[in-house]
Amino acid sequence: MSTLLRTQGLTLAFGGLIVANKIDFELSEGERLAVIGQNGAGKTTFINICTGLLRPDAGRVEFDSADITGLSPRHIVRRGMARSFQLPQLFLDHTVRQCLELAGMAREKRLPFWRSLSFTSDRREVDRVLELVSLTGRQHEPAANLPEGQRKLLDVAMSLMLAPRLLIMDEPTSGVSTEEKHGVMEIVMGALEERKVTAIFVEHDVDIVKRYATRVAAWIAGAIAADGKPEVVLADVNVRREVLGE
Amino acid sequence: MRPSLIGAAIAAAILLAVGFGFPWLKIPLILAFCYGMAALGIGVLLRAGQISFGHAMYACISGYTVAFLGSRFPGLDGLLLIVLGTAASIVAGMLIGAFVVRYREIFFGMLNLALSMVLFTILGKFYAYTGGTDGLRVNRPTLLGMDLSRPEFEGALLVLAILASLAVIWAVQRYFRSSAGQALAAIKTNETRLEYLGVSARKLLWQGYVLSAALCGLSGSLFGLSQGLVTPEMGYWLRSGEFVFIAILGGSGHAVGAFVGALLYEFLKMYAAALVSGAWQLVLGATLIVIIYFLPKGLVGLFSRRRSAVEGQP
Numbered sequence: 001m002s003t004l005l006r007t008q009g010l011t012l013a014f015g016g017l018i019v020a021n022k023i024d025f026e027l028s029e030g031e032r033l034a035v036i037g038q039n040g041a042g043k044t045t046f047i048n049i050c051t052g053l054l055r056p057d058a059g060r061v062e063f064d065s066a067d068i069t070g071l072s073p074r075h076i077v078r079r080g081m082a083r084s085f086q087l088p089q090l091f092l093d094h095t096v097r098q099c100l101e102l103a104g105m106a107r108e109k110r111l112p113f114w115r116s117l118s119f120t121s122d123r124r125e126v127d128r129v130l131e132l133v134s135l136t137g138r139q140h141e142p143a144a145n146l147p148e149g150q151r152k153l154l155d156v157a158m159s160l161m162l163a164p165r166l167l168i169m170d171e172p173t174s175g176v177s178t179e180e181k182h183g184v185m186e187i188v189m190g191a192l193e194e195r196k197v198t199a200i201f202v203e204h205d206v207d208i209v210k211r212y213a214t215r216v217a218a219w220i221a222g223a224i225a226a227d228g229k230p231e232v233v234l235a236d237v238n239v240r241r242e243v244l245g246e
Numbered sequence: 247m248r249p250s251l252i253g254a255a256i257a258a259a260i261l262l263a264v265g266f267g268f269p270w271l272k273i274p275l276i277l278a279f280c281y282g283m284a285a286l287g288i289g290v291l292l293r294a295g296q297i298s299f300g301h302a303m304y305a306c307i308s309g310y311t312v313a314f315l316g317s318r319f320p321g322l323d324g325l326l327l328i329v330l331g332t333a334a335s336i337v338a339g340m341l342i343g344a345f346v347v348r349y350r351e352i353f354f355g356m357l358n359l360a361l362s363m364v365l366f367t368i369l370g371k372f373y374a375y376t377g378g379t380d381g382l383r384v385n386r387p388t389l390l391g392m393d394l395s396r397p398e399f400e401g402a403l404l405v406l407a408i409l410a411s412l413a414v415i416w417a418v419q420r421y422f423r424s425s426a427g428q429a430l431a432a433i434k435t436n437e438t439r440l441e442y443l444g445v446s447a448r449k450l451l452w453q454g455y456v457l458s459a460a461l462c463g464l465s466g467s468l469f470g471l472s473q474g475l476v477t478p479e480m481g482y483w484l485r486s487g488e489f490v491f492i493a494i495l496g497g498s499g500h501a502v503g504a505f506v507g508a509l510l511y512e513f514l515k516m517y518a519a520a521l522v523s524g525a526w527q528l529v530l531g532a533t534l535i536v537i538i539y540f541l542p543k544g545l546v547g548l549f550s551r552r553r554s555a556v557e558g559q560p
């Protein structure tokens with residue numbers, strides 16, 4: 001499998017706090033990588049650097065063999081790297097359906113200012129994605145009406161509408177109740193499987209990591225402390241003590 | 247026929263009848279439509295969560311263009327002058343917009359204010375070209391080739407203002423419901439997400455900004471023609487403030503809001519001045535407070551009820 005994402009010597013400090021410490025990382029097409037780590041370990045920061053929100057002090061990011069260091073999120077997304085957020089980022093005044101319609105139009109890089117959004121967007125695709133994340137029943141409600149769990153789903157669904165090659169999800173199941181977590185992941189992972197999307201997801205729940213990841217990377221203090229097969233990384237003494245708190 | 251079409255036809259007929267039944271109301275009505283167009287320009291920006299305290303400059307640019315071209319080329323038809331005046335505002339909006347769309351909220355608002363004050367000062371200083379604080383006379387041009395008397399001209403302008411307003415409401419409402427218009431409204435709620443959809447918020451806001459400049463421009467050329475005079479006051483910040491006031495009064499949920507707000511505003515100005523002499527600003531202020539408190543979505547909020555503000559269904 002070819003390498004989709006690669007970072008070399010990625011370094012970033014906020015004042016004296018080093019949040020990315022010379023990170024060398026590679027991800028191949030088709031992988032399901034779970035990122036684990038304590039609060040403040042630098043997981044979100046790593047995503048922010050890869051997707052262009054933060055510029056690294058040193059190092060480089062490559063996506064699909066092209067150097068994307070320093071590009072804006074907008075340009076990186078257009079190359080096929082989408083993300084969802086730890087705190088869902090939605091258009092709260094728009095309806096659930098409109099959020100997806102806008103994402104669909106954005107993928108086609110087409111925002112006509114004469115024809116109505118609902119007529120121009122791909123109706124069938126929107127319906128399918130709504131069905132996929134079980135939001136069909138609430139499609140005409142403002143996104144602001146959704147509870148946290150469904151906001152998370154909508155956030156992921158908006159990224160799915162972009163038909164990305166790589167989807168990075170920052171804690172897709174936080175804020176979702178324990179009973180619903182597996183259902184949510186089942187849906188999301190099914191969608192990724194169907195569309196052949198490579199994925200990185202940040203996750204605190206070890207059961208979910210074991211069930212859905214093909215590979216695990218453990219973050220400690222801005223660096224990758226262990227990286228490999230889930231059973232190996234989760235059994236690592238250092239990871240058990242520093243990350244899982246056992 | 248769609249209910250909105252019938253409503254528009256009835257409203258237009260009533261306003262025309264009022265204008266022709268009570269001739270002294272013609273000019274106030276024309277002014278109300280001018281204010282409505284400009285306030286709709288502000289409304290476009292409000293949908294993106296932005297506010298401008300300087301948009302009277304676009305009305306001013308257009309008004310001065312009409313005055314200047316009208317005296318320089320006396321044969322130009324009124325309709326052509328309106329188009330040219332509006333075009334001047336569009337060009338100015340494109341250039342200034344490219345710069346101001348980098349900023350948001352208070353910075354956006356104040357930058358527009360600052361630029362409008364620069365224009366105001368220039369117009370007041372360069373007497374040779376601008377007539378200084380006295381302004382420029384706008385000669386009464388032909389309309390569609392017809393040479394009209396003053397009362398006829400005012401009547402024709404009223405018809406024109408109503409027709410133009412209906413066209414503007416229809417077109418802007420289409421824009422509000424389009425992909426670009428809906429994405430514009432997303433600037434208000436989540437620019438980060440727009441960026442992460444691969445969409446340039448600046449480009450969207452620039453489009454909206456040019457539209458708002460065009461609307462203010464159209465307003466300014468009609469205003470200049472109806473007054474027969476353009477002065478720097480047309481671009482003063484107080485005028486910009488009036489546009490904002492009306493936009494908030496009417497609400498930006500639907501394009502018709504600005505015009506409802508403008509008619510109410512003109513009405514209040516006329517009658518409050520008569521009722522509580524010397525304190526009509528008090529009445530206006532109180533009205534705005536009541537609106538903001540009870541109808542945060544403006545007067546159009548009364549009609550939309552359960553519809554979401556960005557849905558923009560007519």
Ligand SMILES: Nc1ncnc2c1ncn2[C@@H]1O[C@H](COP(=O)(O)OP(=O)(O)OP(=O)(O)O)[C@@H](O)[C@H]1O
Nearest residue numbers: 014017019037038039040041042043044045046086
């Ligand atoms: N913009 C910023 N300025 C200064 N410090 C920041 C900034 N963003 C994050 N940090 C700090 O960097 C560290 C890493 O933050 P990050 O959000 O990457 O952690 P995380 O691993 O995602 O944690 P969590 O599990 O809580 O989401 C934290 O100590 C955080 O306080």
Ligand SMILES: [Mg+2]
Nearest residue numbers: 043044086170
């Ligand atoms: Mg985080």
